Amino acid sequence: MNRTTLSLIAAVAALAAVTGVAAVSAPDAATDDTAKAAAHLPVERTGLLCPRPSTSDLAETTYTSFTPVTEGAEKGGEAGLRPATQQAKDGAEPVLEPGDPGKPVTGEVSGGDAPALVGTAEGRFAPGWTVQQTTEVAAGTGRGLQGVACTAADTEFWFPGAATGDDRTDYVHLTNPDDSAAVVDIELYGKDGALETVVGEGITVKPHSAEPVLLSTLTDEKQTDVTVHVVVRSGRVGAAVQALDTELGGDWLPASTDPAGRLVVPGIPEDATAVRLVAFTPRDADVDLKLRLASPTGLITPAGNETLHVKGGMTSAVDLGDLTRGEAGSLVLTASDDSVPVVAAVRVLRGKGDKQESAFIPAARPVGTRATSVGNTAEGTTLSLTAPEGTAEVKVTASAGTEGGTPASRTYTIKSGTTQNIEAPVPAGVKGTYALTIEPRSDTPVYASRTLTVTEDGVPFFTVQALPDDRGTVAVPQSEEDLSVLQK
Numbered sequence: 001m002n003r004t005t006l007s008l009i010a011a012v013a014a015l016a017a018v019t020g021v022a023a024v025s026a027p028d029a030a031t032d033d034t035a036k037a038a039a040h041l042p043v044e045r046t047g048l049l050c051p052r053p054s055t056s057d058l059a060e061t062t063y064t065s066f067t068p069v070t071e072g073a074e075k076g077g078e079a080g081l082r083p084a085t086q087q088a089k090d091g092a093e094p095v096l097e098p099g100d101p102g103k104p105v106t107g108e109v110s111g112g113d114a115p116a117l118v119g120t121a122e123g124r125f126a127p128g129w130t131v132q133q134t135t136e137v138a139a140g141t142g143r144g145l146q147g148v149a150c151t152a153a154d155t156e157f158w159f160p161g162a163a164t165g166d167d168r169t170d171y172v173h174l175t176n177p178d179d180s181a182a183v184v185d186i187e188l189y190g191k192d193g194a195l196e197t198v199v200g201e202g203i204t205v206k207p208h209s210a211e212p213v214l215l216s217t218l219t220d221e222k223q224t225d226v227t228v229h230v231v232v233r234s235g236r237v238g239a240a241v242q243a244l245d246t247e248l249g250g251d252w253l254p255a256s257t258d259p260a261g262r263l264v265v266p267g268i269p270e271d272a273t274a275v276r277l278v279a280f281t282p283r284d285a286d287v288d289l290k291l292r293l294a295s296p297t298g299l300i301t302p303a304g305n306e307t308l309h310v311k312g313g314m315t316s317a318v319d320l321g322d323l324t325r326g327e328a329g330s331l332v333l334t335a336s337d338d339s340v341p342v343v344a345a346v347r348v349l350r351g352k353g354d355k356q357e358s359a360f361i362p363a364a365r366p367v368g369t370r371a372t373s374v375g376n377t378a379e380g381t382t383l384s385l386t387a388p389e390g391t392a393e394v395k396v397t398a399s400a401g402t403e404g405g406t407p408a409s410r411t412y413t414i415k416s417g418t419t420q421n422i423e424a425p426v427p428a429g430v431k432g433t434y435a436l437t438i439e440p441r442s443d444t445p446v447y448a449s450r451t452l453t454v455t456e457d458g459v460p461f462f463t464v465q466a467l468p469d470d471r472g473t474v475a476v477p478q479s480e481e482d483l484s485v486l487q488k
Contacts, residue, residue, distance in 0.1 A: 040369070040473040042073040042127040049238030050081065050117040050150040051173035051252075052210055053135045056142070057112050061135040063096050064375040066104040066399065066435040070127035070472050073101065077123015081131065081150075083115040084175055084210050098125050104374055104402050104435045116210035118177045119150065128472030130435070132375040134452065136461065141169055142244030144357045147375075147452060147463030148252035152471075153177055153236040157255040159228040160315065161278040161345040161360055164188070164195075164216050167246045170253075171212045172228060175238040176205040182235030186213060189280055190223040193313050205237055212242075225317040227280035227343070248349060249357040251463050256362040259341030263363035264294075265331040266466055267384030267449025268324050270421060273356070274349040275320040277308065277331065279342050284312040287340035293323060294330040294386045299417040310342060320346075328421040330386040330447065333363070350460045359464045366445040367394075368469030371438045373450040378426050382451040383436060385412065386419040392444040398425040402432030414446065438467060 053061040063081065080094030095117060096107040101124055121129040131150040137143045153175075162170045176182045182205045188195040197218045205211045215228070230239045244250035257263065259282060268275060281287055289308045292299045302320060310316045323329060335342055345362040373383070376398075385394055397409040405427030412422050427434050440446045448467040453460060 040475050042070045042473055043471060044074065044122065044126055046121045046126040046129045046471065047152055047177060048119040048129065048131050048150040049153060049175045049177055050119070050131060050133045051148065051175060051238070051240050051242070052116045052212060053114050053133055054137060054146070055112040056137045056140055058138045058140065059110070059112055059135050061109045061114055061133065062375065063107045064104055064132045064433055065096055065098040066130050066372065066374040067098055067101045067121065067125050068128040068370065068372055068437050068470070068472060069102045073127050074123040077121070077125050079119065079121030079125035079129065081117045081119035084118045084177070084208050085115065098129065101125070102407070103400055104433065106402050106433065116173065116175045118175065118208070128370060128372050128470040130372040130374050130470055134375055134463065138456065141246050142250030144249030144251065144459070145452060145454060145461035145463045146251050147465055148240055148254060149465050151238055153238050155232040155236050157230040157239040158259065158343040159241045159253055159255055160280045160343050161253050161347055162215060162226045162228045162241050162243060163224055164219060164226055165222045165224050169244040170215045171242045172215065172230060173210065173212050173240050173242060174205045175210040176207060176235060178235055179207050180235055181206055182237050183233040184237060185231045185233060186218060187229040187231065188215065188219055189227040189229070189313060189315050190221060191225065191315055195219045195221050225278050225315050227315045243360065245358060251359040253345065253360040254362050254466070256343040256345055257365045259343050261335040261338035261341055263333040263342060263344050264386065264388055264447045265344060265346050265361050265363050266386050266447040267419070267451065267464060268329050268331065268346065268348060268361065269350060269451055269462065269464070270324050270327050270329070271350055272324050272348045273322055273352060275323040276317060276347045277320055277344065278315060278317045279308060279310050279344040280315045281310050281312055281340050281342045283340050285340050286311050287342065288336040289342060290334040290336065292332045294332055294388050294417055294419045296328050296418055296420060299332065299388070328384055328419045330384070330419040332388045348464070350462055355459045357460050357462055359462055361449060361464050361466060364447055364466035365468040367438050367440055367448050367467060370470055370472055371448055371467035372435060372470040373465065373467050374435045375433050375452065376436055376450065377433055378430055380453045381424065382421050383424040384419060384421050384449050384451070385414050386447045387414040387444055388417055390444040391416045392446045393441040394446055395439045395441055396422065396424055397437045398427045399435040401427050401430040401434045405430035405434060411441065
């Protein structure tokens with residue numbers, strides 16, 4: 001037996017459990033049954049970054065933190081969200097500390113001085129730790145409901161759907177959680193290709209700091225549809241685009257899933273009055289995107305919008321009107337050539353005339369093992385599930401409320417090719433907000449999103465968050481599988 005090899009396997013398995021992002025696959029020689037037997041261990045440490053919520057004096061921001069109950073999780077540990085500039089300071093008081101697994105907690109801040117936050121969770125608080133940042137701005141540019149899930153740091157991000165026009169004020173928020181500076185390039189692509197930028201390269205984000213970058217200061221070109229590509233040369237950052245419109249409100253534009261030949265944009269609100277699709281391919285080759293709507297009855301092709309031609313290196317867009325026509329719906333996009341990957345997002349409008357509000361939904365990753373949504377209310381929450389490739393069974397669990405209530409669960413069947421706005425369970429006697437966990441019970445990919453709505457002065461404020469895997473567990477090989485292959 002090779003002791004060095006055995007030690008390496010153990011080290012990799014431990015690293016996977018700690019980081020929550022490393023995944024170790026079973027050897028090719030293993031049988032299907034053996035591969036399925038790979039252990040899924042709870043992660044032991046999770047990091048999240050929340051961008052600066054607003055510069056408006058009228059902003060009211062709520063943070064909601066929740067860790068699902070995860071079998072096998074450690075008993076000890078700690079967690080907290082702190083201002084990015086204080087993250088490295090010993091004894092810095094957290095802005096928000098999560099409650100016990102299964103119990104969401106909230107914190108509130110007012111005005112435009114709230115900072116970006118950096119959070120870490122260890123032990124029992126780490127598996128699936130989820131934080132939602134929701135801001136209501138009563139008036140002014142970007143007025144409306146702006147929501148974003150705090151995310152992990154990374155090194156590359158794609159944001160189709162940004163703009164540099166006079167009616168938009170779009171920022172890329174960069175947050176560095178580490179002890180060393182990060183160096184970032186921001187590339188912009190419009191309808192004719194790359195936009196000439198003046199200071200988009202080599203942007204330094206200092207350690208434990210956040211840097212908002214106004215897109216209109218990077219280029220003199222005014223364009224309605226822009227794809228933003230954030231590339232980190234050194235270090236890592238969290239990144240999100242805040243898109244603020246003078247007339248149509250505003251919201252956060254999260255990053256699209258990685259470029260791919262097949263994309264799903266889940267959970268377009270059923271009462272959407274306008275939907276605009278923005279797509280981009282980083283390849284030099286052109287590609288046609290086939291558009292289909294996963295409706296409550298199955299996949300249909302929007303009349304007059306069967307395809308979208310996407311030119312290589314150029315941002316393409318199309319108005320789809322009131323695409324959903326009063327029913328649940330998700331866009332399923334398929335490239336005519338799988339070797340030409342695409343990123344995509346939609347901007348959605350609700351309301352009419354001067355009482356419109358906007359939100360963004362990027363192409364999303366599937367739910368995976370489990371997704372978590374926090375900040376839900378008994379009134380004003382819509383959970384949308386879609387299964388574009390086959391019928392799926394999904395368990396949805398509502399946690400206790402932040403101020404009381406008893407958890408509840410229900411299981412749903414989502415037919416192949418459909419989107420369903422389900423009547424999600426609500427905790428009995430709920431007080432405050434609560435969390436929802438979504439757990440597929442079959443191998444069929446499931447995509448999910450959550451819409452929050454509230455009406456203020458006749459304006460339908462809303463925000464939509466796609467719900468990918470919450471990274472609560474990570475797959476590691478069973479030692480006997482690896483050892484059987486490595487034995488000489």
